[in-house]
Amino acid sequence: MKRIFKHIYLEFRFFAALMVFAFLFLMAYQFPGLLAVSIMLFGVFLGLVLIDSILLFKQNGIDAERLLPEKLSNGDENPIEIRLKNTYNYKVTLKLIDEMPFQYQKRDFEIDTQLDKLTDKKITYTLRPLERGEYHFGNLNVFATSPIGFITRRFQFGNDAMVPNYPSFLQLKKYMLLAFSNKIFEFGLKKIRRIGHTMEFEQIKDYVQGDDIRNINWKATAKRGQLMVNQFQDERSQPIYSVIDKGRAMKMPFNGLSLLDYAVNATLVISNVALKKQDKAGMFAFSRKIANKVVAERRPSQMNQIMETLYNLDTDFSESDFSRLYIDVKRSLNQRSLLLLYTNFETLDALHRQLPYLQAIAKHHVLVVIFFENTELDKLTQKESRNTFEIFEKTIAEKFVFEKKLIINELQKHGIQSILTPPEDLTLNTINKYLEIKARGLI
Numbered sequence: 001m002k003r004i005f006k007h008i009y010l011e012f013r014f015f016a017a018l019m020v021f022a023f024l025f026l027m028a029y030q031f032p033g034l035l036a037v038s039i040m041l042f043g044v045f046l047g048l049v050l051i052d053s054i055l056l057f058k059q060n061g062i063d064a065e066r067l068l069p070e071k072l073s074n075g076d077e078n079p080i081e082i083r084l085k086n087t088y089n090y091k092v093t094l095k096l097i098d099e100m101p102f103q104y105q106k107r108d109f110e111i112d113t114q115l116d117k118l119t120d121k122k123i124t125y126t127l128r129p130l131e132r133g134e135y136h137f138g139n140l141n142v143f144a145t146s147p148i149g150f151i152t153r154r155f156q157f158g159n160d161a162m163v164p165n166y167p168s169f170l171q172l173k174k175y176m177l178l179a180f181s182n183k184i185f186e187f188g189l190k191k192i193r194r195i196g197h198t199m200e201f202e203q204i205k206d207y208v209q210g211d212d213i214r215n216i217n218w219k220a221t222a223k224r225g226q227l228m229v230n231q232f233q234d235e236r237s238q239p240i241y242s243v244i245d246k247g248r249a250m251k252m253p254f255n256g257l258s259l260l261d262y263a264v265n266a267t268l269v270i271s272n273v274a275l276k277k278q279d280k281a282g283m284f285a286f287s288r289k290i291a292n293k294v295v296a297e298r299r300p301s302q303m304n305q306i307m308e309t310l311y312n313l314d315t316d317f318s319e320s321d322f323s324r325l326y327i328d329v330k331r332s333l334n335q336r337s338l339l340l341l342y343t344n345f346e347t348l349d350a351l352h353r354q355l356p357y358l359q360a361i362a363k364h365h366v367l368v369v370i371f372f373e374n375t376e377l378d379k380l381t382q383k384e385s386r387n388t389f390e391i392f393e394k395t396i397a398e399k400f401v402f403e404k405k406l407i408i409n410e411l412q413k414h415g416i417q418s419i420l421t422p423p424e425d426l427t428l429n430t431i432n433k434y435l436e437i438k439a440r441g442l443i
Contacts, residue, residue, distance in 0.1 A: 052148040061088040062155045066098065066140045072165040075257050075265060077126040082140065084123065086115040093145040095152075096123070099138025103131055129165045130256040132264070132311055137161045167310045168265040172272050175431055203231050238443040239296035239335055240274040240434070242267035242283040245343035246292075246313060247320030252344065254423040259372055263342035264310045266427040270340065271306050273431055277438065281306065285313055287320045290328040296337065322354040326361055338366045338443045340430060345371050346400065351407050355414065362416050366442050368433055369411055370419040370426070377401055 027034055067081040086092055096111040104127070115121055129135060142155040204220050207227035220228035244250075244267060250260040271281035275298060282296030283306055292309050294302075320343070329339070339361065345351045361367050380397035383390070404420055411418040417437075421429040437443060 048148055049150050052146055052150045055146045056153040062086060062142055062144050064140055064142050064157050066159045068161055068163050072129050072135060072163055073168045073170040074129055074132050074165050074261060075168050076170045077128050079124050079126055082123045084115060085120040089117050090147060091116050095143040097141040101135040101137060132165050135163050135165050166307060167268045171265060171269045171427055175269050175427060204228050205231050237278055237280050237298055239280045239337035241296055241337050241339050242270060243339050243341045244285040245320050246285045246315050247287040248317045249344045251315045259344055260315055262423045262426045264313060266430050268307060268310055269427050270430050270434060272303055286325045287316050287318050289324050322357040326357040329361055336365055340368050340370060342370050345407050348403055348406050351410060358416055359414050368417045373420055373422045375422050
């Protein structure tokens with residue numbers, strides 16, 4: 001009995017009926033004939049409450065299950081499915097309260113629905129996680145009300161579960177079509193001579209006039225009794241490294257996600273695109289030193305390794321040391337590589353402090369510095385000013401926006417490529433830059 005009462009909830013109409021009967025009994029003092037009617041109606045009311053209780057508790061009438069994906073995709077809308085089944089012989093009104101992970105800080109989430117007798121139903125809602133890590137779901141609570149509607153029975157399903165939230169793998173399919181379309185030839189760029197290119201062996205073939213005699217394969221010539229030469233081709237698999245600044249500058253949030261998470265999501269997508277384009281994909285992060293490194297390879301397990309590394313990446317709230325970045329890159333990267341550096345410079349002075357190290361890196365590698373537009377400042381520059389304070393605010397915003405453009409010019413002046421992008425367009429702009437560099441043959 002105690003267990004039953006634990007799951008009973010009285011509806012508003014129950015209390016409304018009690019108020020009506022209380023009023024009738026008070027009126028019966030002035031109108032004695034009303035007392036018998038009130039008692040009769042109250043008896044009917046108690047009978048309906050009893051019938052309502054029997055209808056709800058005579059059987060375990062509702063079954064429910066929450067179906068979660070194996071992992072969530074950070075920054076994306078992830079579908080969560082709830083399956084409901086009504087074994088009652090009548091239509092019920094349901095209220096679903098799902099105990100969501102604490103990261104959402106949402107305590108008023110509920111879904112109202114109805115379910116016909118002996119039927120089942122699927123309900124889907126979406127969650128947009130904004131932090132990588134573990135998301136713990138609590139119980140699924142279903143409150144069922146019969147057509148009488150005086151009381152509600154709670155069904156609780158212990159679907160406690162943990163789902164890890166990974167970098168945005170849903171973007172992989174979204175941007176894959178771009179990488180394999182023919183739009184890379186729409187840049188209007190000519191093939192140019194590669195700098196520091198390497199050659200890889202392709203096959204041994206018969207010598208024909210015009211072949212380089214330095215490539216004669218003497219062992220194969222001796223076996224065949226005729227001149228054979230080694231044929232080489234430009235190496236197709238080039239190392240593509242995503243370099244993520246995980247210093248405190250990348251903790252700045254935009255639309256709920258930090259700049260670091262935008263860079264993490266872009267790294268996952270560009271790594272997959274590079275592998276599909278027959279390049280070697282790798283990554284590493286840095287602040288005070290290089291960490292979270294995945295050497296650029298084309299192994300089948302490369303994407304899984306990159307994803308797991310990105311999953312555990314976080315800011316350390318320190319100032320990034322670009323001098324240490326230069327030293328570690330010089331020591332560990334012997335082959336000319338494409339380095340996609342995700343960082344953020346807010347002022348020209350901040351760039352000038354790091355520019356010598358960026359120039360040194362760009363001497364041996366193709367370096368692309370990727371930093372972010374402050375979209376909030378862009379909104380201020382477009383806002384109409386109506387008083388002195390707003391004029392001052394707009395002027396300061398225009399100064400910072402202009403300084404971002406000066407940073408681009410300064411990088412170009414020193415032969416360093418760059419991307420200035422809104423955070424939400426980071427992945428798309430990074431892919432376009434990679435395809436452009438491939439089309440121009442810079443790597």
